[in-house]
Amino acid sequence: MPERLAEMLLDLWTPLIILWIALPPCIYMAPMNQSHVLMSGSPLELNRLSEEQRILNRSKRGWVWNQMFVLEEFSGPEPILVGRLHTDLDPGSKKIKYILSGDGAGTIFQINDVTGDIHAIKRLDREEKAEYTLTAQAVDWETNKPLEPPSEFIIKVQDINDNAPEFLNGPYHATVPEMSILGTSVTNVTATDADDPVYGNSAKLVYSILEGQPYFSIEPETAIIKTALPNMDREAKEEYLVVIQAKDMGGHSGGLSGTTTLTVTLTDVNDNPPKFAQSLYHFSVPEDVVLGTAIGRVKANDQDVGENAQSSYDIIDGDGTALFEITSDAQAQDGIIRLRKPLDFETKKSYTLKVEAANVHIDPRFSSRGPFKDTATVKIVVEDADEPPVFSSPTYLLEVHENAALNSVIGQVTARDPDITSSPIRFSIDRHTDLERQFNINADDGKITLATPLDRELSVWHNITIIATEIRNHSQISRVPVAIKVLDVNDNAPEFASEYEAFLCENGKPGQVIQTVSAMDKDDPKNGHYFLYSLLPEMVNNPNFTIKKNEDNSLSILAKHNGFNRQKQEVYLLPIIISDSGNPPLSSTSTLTIRVCGCSNDGVVQSCNVEAYVLPIGLSMGALIAILACIILLLVIVVLFVTLRRHKNEPLIIKDDEDVRENIIRYDDEGGGEEDTEAFDIATLQNPDGINGFLPRWGLPTQWWEERNPIQTACF
Structure with a gap:
């Protein structure tokens, strides 16, 4: 308690002691030949006098105080005296008036215009404004003429310890790895003090930890926080709260303080095995x-x-x-x-x-x-689980000849139940894979038989699926693919590869190749096709043609002589026997048609028509075209003439009130009964537009026709 009382008394008297020290004596004796303003507190340097004043006075200027001080936050019943303005030109006759202008003049600072005393009429705060620049001037009381040039001076606000330290960025968070050694740096914090750091110890801060020992420590001046215990274990405690204090006045008694918190989290390191x-x-x-x-x-x-x-x-x-x-x-x-x-x-x-x-x-x-x-x-x-049947093979490949007998066995599949309590198996064919039902299977032993004949030339492969089902549990089924290959047998005779037609030039040479033919066989022997060609026995001694087998399995037909004449014989038929190399071999007879044609000297076929051959020898192709054009022109002229003639004839118009049949009955020629009625077309007679195009029918009297169509009769 006595210590606390001493601190309070010290806080009360400290500003008064500072004020007493800052105020020097206000009396200043100057030489009689000098004139200047005197201010209590510190020298004020006067501005230079105007040129006229320097000539009149010719006095040597002396130094003056130019600063005053006032304590911040001072308050009392009366305004605080800051200082006094005085000039040695003042004889005490009260004929001089002092004027104050500048920062805060009249609002913060007030001057007694007679005595020159300056008072602070408001409470000052150095943290808001640390100094004020003002201008002092002495004038004649009656004339207001300046007795001295204006002079600037400064009033400084003196600091007192009225601001506590603050941690502007708090609260703080930091991390440090667990198991760190002693003295590992964690972080540092900074506090600020608004007091004057130059004047006194008001802003000199000292840091300390109020809470967080013994785990962490802090350097008093730098505020660097370090670990105070080694090997802190995150698994034991992960987070720590540290309370930090900053105190001004160098940490001495009577200083102000501020606090903040720091949360330190230990980060994990791999110090534990799984x-x-x-x-x-x-x-x-x-x-x-x-x-x-x-x-x-x-x-x-x-x-x-x-x-x-x-x-x-x-x-x-x-x-x-x-x-x-x-x-x-x-x-x-x-x-x-x-x-x-x-x-x-x-x-x-x-x-x-x-x-x-x-x-x-x-x-x-x-x-x-x-x-x-x-x-x-x-x-x-x-x-244990009820497993489906297991086939002896994941896939099956079977082969069968295309001439295999119906119901013959072509292969077999087997399956078993892998469970301890083995169940019998039944086999079936998935008919979605055998839509034509070409195969059957024995449900008990899995033997596959042939149900319909096979033809390799239609399909070489058949792919079916066999299903195995447990008899005791029909839900347990397995499937296996079965590929069936149809093997070839020699059941197709060879024949010409296409419909051949040969052309023989009349001016051809003996031994000339007329045509080369090849054969094809629908069968597919293992060693490939090999064909034998021959003529019919009765054609072996053919006087006109012969054949020759080529190395590429083809056949060439050659002419035995020249001088073929299409007037004598236009077409020759040459039967050729083609045999394969199968077992047993098969053969067929194909007939080659050879047509005799007229060719150019270089062997190009020009005409194979006999009628063209019997035309006059001197008549060229151009002459034939000219004759044909004349015939067409003549026909066009005849058609045009007939058409114009019809337009000139007066049309036969049947009046509406006349009966067509009455006109016909008045015809005097002896008719032929039904033949007469068939000799005309009533529908045509009723159509006036179609009369000119009427064509007679058989049985119509020739005289009647000639009278009405003389031109057409002549044309017929």
Whole structure:
């Protein structure tokens, strides 16, 4: 309590002592030949006098005080005296008036125009404005003429410790790795003090920790925060709250202080190995589980976080290393055991695996603690399941000759039930793959038989699907593809590859090749086709043509002599026998048509028509075209003449009130009964536009026709 009272008294008297020190004596004795303004407090340098004043006075200027001081935040019952203006020109007759202008004149600072006393009439704050520039002037009281030039001076506001330190950026957050050594720098903080850092210790700050020991320390002047304990463990405590104080006046008693908080978080390092939650895991799995299915999960816990807790999993030993695999789940940080190969309960009913979890990221600083890994045992039990039948082969390939007898066996498939309680199997054909029902299968033994004849030339391959079904459980079925290849037999005779027609020039030479022909066979022998060509026995001694086998399996027909004449014989027919090399061989006879033609000297066929040959020898092709053009022109002239003639004839118009049949009855010629009625067309007579185009029918009297159509009669 006495210490607190002493601090209060010191705070009260300190501003008064400073004010007393700052105010020097106000009396200043100047030489009689000098005139100047005197201010209490500090010298004021006067401005230069005008040229006229220097001539009149010719007095030597002396130095004067040019600064005054006033204490901030001072308040009392009366305005505080800042200083006094005085000139040695003032004889005391009160004929001089003092004038004050500049910053705060009249509002903050007030002058007694008679005595020159300057008072502060408002409470000042150095942090708002530290100094004021004012102008002082002495004038004659009656005339207001300047007695002295205007002089500037400064009033400085003196600082007192009225502002506490502040942490403008607080509260603070910082991190430091766990397990750091003693004295590791964490961060630094900075406080500001609005007081004058130049004057006194009002802004001299000292830092300390109020809360956060013994874990952290702070340097008093730099505010650097460091660890005070080594090897702090994040897994034990992750976050710390530190309270920091900044105190001015150099930390001495009576100074003001401010506080802030710093939250320090320990970041993780990989200082902990993974550890399995249990040493033994048990899983069970049906034998028919799909490959890639997850069997189970194992997990190794790690007290670290983030990438320091990441572990990789491996199967390092056991009797199921070939059947199972383990993968790491980066999100859940556990290991997933999956099936790699099919299981068979009847072969092996359980497996044992040894799995290992190891950290991915190792910190070498802690490797001396031991291996950052752990192991566990996994036991997997295989459960029996009702499995579908299993075929003896994944696919079947059968072959059958195209001439195979109906109901003959072309192959067999077999299947079994892999379960311990074996079930009988029934076989069937998926008819979606055998729409024409060309095959049958024995439901008991799986023998496939032929149901319809096969033709290799129509289809070489037949692909069907065989279904095996358990008798005890019809839902257990299996399918297998069966490919049936139809083998070729020699059941097709060879024949010409196309319809050939040969042309023989009348002026051809003996031995000239007339035509080259080739043969084709629908069969497909293993060693390829080889054809034999021959003439009919009665045509062997043919006087006109002969044949020659070529190396490319084709045949050439040659002329034996020249001088063929199409007037004597226009077409020759040459039967050719073609035999294959099959077993037994097959043959057929194809006839080649040879037409005799007229050719140019270089062997180009020009005409193969006999009628063209009997035309007059001197008549050229151009003459024939000219004759044909004349005939066409004549026909056109005749048609035009007939048309013009018809237009000149008066049309036969039948009046509406006359009956057509009455006109016909008045015809005096003796008619022929029904023949007369058929000699004209009533519909034509009723159509006036079609009368000129009327054509007579058989039985119409010739005289009647000639009288009405003389031109047409002449043309006929």
